[in-house]
Amino acid sequence: MTDTIAGAHRDADSYHAPRRASLGVRLLRSYRTEIAIAVAIILIELVVSLWSPQALSYGNIANIAQASAPLILMSLGVFLVIATSGIDLSVGSTFSLTGMIAGLALSGGMAWPLACFVALGVGLVVGAINGGLVTFVGLAPFVVTLITFAVGGSLAFVVTDGHSIAILDPDFWRLNGGELVPGLANYVLFCIVAVAALEFALRKLVLGRWIYAIGSNDKAARLLGIPVWAVRFGVYAASGLFASFASLISLSYISNSEATSGANMMLQAIAACVIGGASLFGGTGSAIGAMLGAVMITVIQNGVNLIGINSFWQGSVTGLVILIAVLIDRLTKMRA
């Protein structure tokens, strides 16, 4: 029992020290959005399996995992930016541009691990430009990343004059399909490691708490002594890096670089964060949520295909799911 500061104790009898729930209860509470999404994903799969029993087959689930891996990785980076109340519209273009540069490097005979590093550099450069313009010049994130979105998207065409590149390197597939850990394909491993590392950092490292603090109230964060500009710069750089990495994983699977490969992904990644509980005003959400949001989007696409609905409806279904997710979020917060 600690002593109370004299006079700070107005009515000693009625004062109760705050109590802390057990770790289990706390985890259930703080991850309730994520748990709800996970349950929703399973429900969607069950509903789809009524029409198409192979939905729950090992092959289909592996398909979903493979298809969602690039989106998961991109969403993680975008989430970091959104958590600081920023936005990154450039990730789709970075994805495309990375694919083209990697394709060029590989078809030029560069060893694939080296080509990967070069390609990651693309994301880092774009991210650093975004971060620099946002933090040092003070431009609005939306505007800055709209610029890099436009420029990056066009450069993706410029570098090969619009031609696609077939990847002929016989070993490049290993990046995605190899098994660094025997029995576990790399794309699954990378996603698990990335989500776990980020989730740990966001919850247990002071740096992670700073990311939320900046999204929560950047003025207060600055006055507290949090290095706001460095953290901001860092999340944009990380977002670019994640987008490039996502592109490499995808390229390693598809073996063909196309300038439009990332065209739809930016909106999907933002949607994944929002479905996963992130607020565009910043300060909320989790890496696990962003991952589950990305999985949900992929599961919906997969389900629409399996049921045999015209794939043009995919976007409408995804939009509906986002609407439902934010409505549920709003309703639960109103009651709290």
Add this chain to the structure above:
Amino acid sequence: MSASSPDFILEAVDIEKSFGATSVLRRADLRIARGEIHALLGGNGAGKSTLIRILCGLLRRDGGTLRVDGQEEASPNAIAVVFQELALLPHMTVAENIYLPHRHRGLERVRAAERREEARAALAQIDETLAREALDTPVAEIDLHQRQLVEIARALSSGARLLLLDEPTANLTFAESERLFSILRRLASRGIATLIVSHRMNEIRAVADVCTILRDGRTVVNRQPLTELSDAAIVEAMGQKGAMRAETAHAAIRATAGTTVSIEGPGLSVTLPPGSVLGLAGAPGGPSRLIDTLIGANTDLHWRIAMDGALRHFAVPAEAVRQGVGYVSGDRAEKGLLVTLPILDNVVAAARIAGRRWFAGRREARVTQDALERLAIKAGSIDDSPLTLSGGTQQKLLLARWLERIPRLLVLEEPTRGVDIGTKREIYAIIRDMAARGAVVVWWSTEFSELTEICDRIVAFDLRGTVSGVIEAGNISEVALARATGMAA
């Protein structure tokens, strides 16, 4: 209970409201007569804000009846809340701000000249100079107290007969407050009633006729003339008996260890030994520039700060925090709370910076728990949002930040803004305790009574923001402060 009477502009009877399991209002009554200035009092958490939000339609009541102008279905414009600056559109002119919000038919053409004349007329009722000179100025370019007047004009032009003012003087100087009060009195003589919420007893006595006091969601004093109530009776009704008991005559605090801070600047050179409390008085301009320099937020090169004789220059707040400068602002929402983070992060945020920590560790939960217990902060859990706490408790939470490592220099910017008397006493005690443990305290307040009570020495700034004098321990009085700051009655 009397039937609805035409003399009342507002009758709220047996209002009930709960949020989840917590009932905030249990049978609260409030009757306001036409043309009266009515004070609504109560401690933090008594239900004042909730009641006001119900009156102006921002919240739905669970029970009770509400009559405006004797009718259950009131015209929505009869009651107007005057918010602090936030409800105006900064890029539009004063005139546009007054007339635009009340035009519901969006497709109607704005007859600018006509509307401008209406706006001018409404504003002229309040302040003729403002109406003459600032009508076409963007709101962003006029002063805070003038914005408040614009809001009142807007309410009048929409036909309001009852103004709700929540802490209207929180950001005003003494002279500006006086002006606001005289305007309210003038409006009252024309039949426009005002409900005013304030924690400043002097002010309430100066402006209000009658008061209603809430306590734990119930009306404990119903429409009593203020002349019939002593300060002690009011405090007792609010449930804060003992809060008025003067603290044991406050001898200058002598801390044994700590840092000596000296501040030099135009017209000022002071050396502050550990444990001393320096007050800053006067209009915001001067004190805020010194404070921004002390905390590294915005350095003004006119000021020179030394700690233990070594000159310190803080380019960013992070440097100040690492050097042991703590900061708490009364502007909780803007400059203090991390609202989406749990209470825990809000408390340990400063120690993480000062201690250059990397890990948000297990120990932090205990540290937070201890801090909350020492300050008797009532919270459900350290994992809850700080928004679950009342305003005064949030303020204590911000102070809790600096308990783990007592700052060498603690800079306070109106730390008791919008806080009830009982909580103010608690905050004073916390700050004294930090001073006794070696902190040098620099404290800006617009409430002279609090400065005279706590400070060893007070620097007065005049209305232009320059230092007009240093008042030493023996000579501190509200009169001396009023004279030095130019904010006298």
